[in-house]
Amino acid sequence: METNLAEFIKNTPEGREADAILRKCVHCGFCTATCPTYLLLGDELDGPRGRIYLMKQVLEGKPATVKTQLHLDRCLTCRSCETTCPSGVEYGRLLEIGRPVVDAQVGRSAGETAARSALRTAIPRASVFSPLLKLGQFARPFLFGALKRKIPPLARTTAWPVAAHARKMLVLEGCVQPSLSPNTNAAAARVLDKLGISLVRAAPAGCCGAVSYHLNAQEEGLDYMRRNIDAWWPYIEAGAEAIVMTASGCGAMVAEYGHLLARDPAYAEKAARVSALMKDISEIIAAEKDRVRTLLNSSLITHHSSLAFHPPCTLQHGLKMKGQVEKLLIEMGFDLTRVPDAHLCCGSAGTYSILQPALSQQLLKNKIAALNSGQPSAIITANIGCQSYLQTATGLPVMHWIEALDARLG
Ligand code: SF4
Numbered sequence: 001m002e003t004n005l006a007e008f009i010k011n012t013p014e015g016r017e018a019d020a021i022l023r024k025c026v027h028c029g030f031c032t033a034t035c036p037t038y039l040l041l042g043d044e045l046d047g048p049r050g051r052i053y054l055m056k057q058v059l060e061g062k063p064a065t066v067k068t069q070l071h072l073d074r075c076l077t078c079r080s081c082e083t084t085c086p087s088g089v090e091y092g093r094l095l096e097i098g099r100p101v102v103d104a105q106v107g108r109s110a111g112e113t114a115a116r117s118a119l120r121t122a123i124p125r126a127s128v129f130s131p132l133l134k135l136g137q138f139a140r141p142f143l144f145g146a147l148k149r150k151i152p153p154l155a156r157t158t159a160w161p162v163a164a165h166a167r168k169m170l171v172l173e174g175c176v177q178p179s180l181s182p183n184t185n186a187a188a189a190r191v192l193d194k195l196g197i198s199l200v201r202a203a204p205a206g207c208c209g210a211v212s213y214h215l216n217a218q219e220e221g222l223d224y225m226r227r228n229i230d231a232w233w234p235y236i237e238a239g240a241e242a243i244v245m246t247a248s249g250c251g252a253m254v255a256e257y258g259h260l261l262a263r264d265p266a267y268a269e270k271a272a273r274v275s276a277l278m279k280d281i282s283e284i285i286a287a288e289k290d291r292v293r294t295l296l297n298s299s300l301i302t303h304h305s306s307l308a309f310h311p312p313c314t315l316q317h318g319l320k321m322k323g324q325v326e327k328l329l330i331e332m333g334f335d336l337t338r339v340p341d342a343h344l345c346c347g348s349a350g351t352y353s354i355l356q357p358a359l360s361q362q363l364l365k366n367k368i369a370a371l372n373s374g375q376p377s378a379i380i381t382a383n384i385g386c387q388s389y390l391q392t393a394t395g396l397p398v399m400h401w402i403e404a405l406d407a408r409l410g
Pocket residue numbers: 024025026027028029030031032048049052081084085086087088089
């Protein structure tokens with residue numbers, strides 16, 4: 001489509017990037033059919049094409065309104081529209097450019113600002129999140145109903161093998177995963193240990209930066225990214241083969257480090273290297289598939305139960321790995337149930353479940369119904385945000401698929 005960006009942004013790097021993205025959109029509307037919020041609300045402005053049009057107007061100089069902000073706030077950033085778009089429109093990047101412009105013009109109420117600031121303080125910092133979670137877990141036995149379901153029970157910590165192999169890979173611990181599901185990375189470490197690879201944690205690395213970055217505190221998000229790069233760099237120089245992600249939300253963010261820090265002379269080169277080294281755990285297992293199958297064949301543990309796999313949006317739309325984990329699991333002998341509408345978001349979407357609870361709960365209800373439809377004995381996924389959110393609405397166990405593989409290997 002034709003564009004005529006306003007002077008305030010036209011000649012900036014963001015303006016040039018937004019212009020190139022907007023010009024790719026031919027307004028065909030194919031994307032609306034796979035947009036979760038359009039499917040729920042049926043309003044063109046709550047679908048990707050409408051939101052692209054709203055952002056175009058603002059970037060061309062039309063003042064943003066509270067209504068513009070509302071339609072952008074309702075977007076999950078799930079990027080399902082990107083997977084559908086035949087023209088390769090990078091909607092997610094456009095939103096990252098458009099949202100701060102709208103927020104700067106419209107502002108936010110004191111309550112909204114405080115809520116967003118509290119989320120940015122509590123979630124990325126394990127030193128804040130972990131004690132808060134423990135407090136909730138202490139009170140859990142005295143709570144009932146929905147409130148009780150929102151607080152996960154205490155998760156047990158499991159053994160992490162000694163790093164004895166010559167082959168070494170880094171793993172990102174992230175912010176909330178060590179408290180909510182410490183077994184995920186430990187399971188990944190045990191599986192890789194059996195494959196002759198030691199998984200190493202670099203202590204100062206933490207939040208990938210996504211929480212701040214997606215809440216429009218982009219400089220703060222970039223600082224988290226720089227801190228992780230500094231933490232990983234000595235290990236990379238020492239020969240770490242990959243930076244393994246067991247949360248696809250973090251993976252999708254780390255994949256962007258190179259692009260987002262490209263204009264930072266001190267970090268551009270390192271960030272590009274880090275993004276190139278980032279691998280979802282499924283990519284590591286896929287490369288060692290034959291050895292995993294041999295190990296599974298010699299395992300004394302037998303499992304015949306069927307599992308429902310929920311592919312997180314960050315895995316299928318962000319990292320563009322649609323169908324890959326499902327294929328790998330089937331090749332390794334897992335019995336997966338058929339899950340309808342697998343392309344749709346579960347409603348977790350970072351902080352969306354807190355900031356847009358009504359829409360988020362509807363998406364969760366639909367997702368649980370879809371996952372239950374094949375009568376699985378457990379639900380497996382690939383991102384801690386989805387895992388925790390799904391667990392609030394089902395009595396079935398929900399876990400990362402690497403935990404299921406670890407259990408089968410014994
Ligand atoms: S984003 Fe893609 S699918 Fe959607 S209207 Fe534009 S060109 Fe069509």
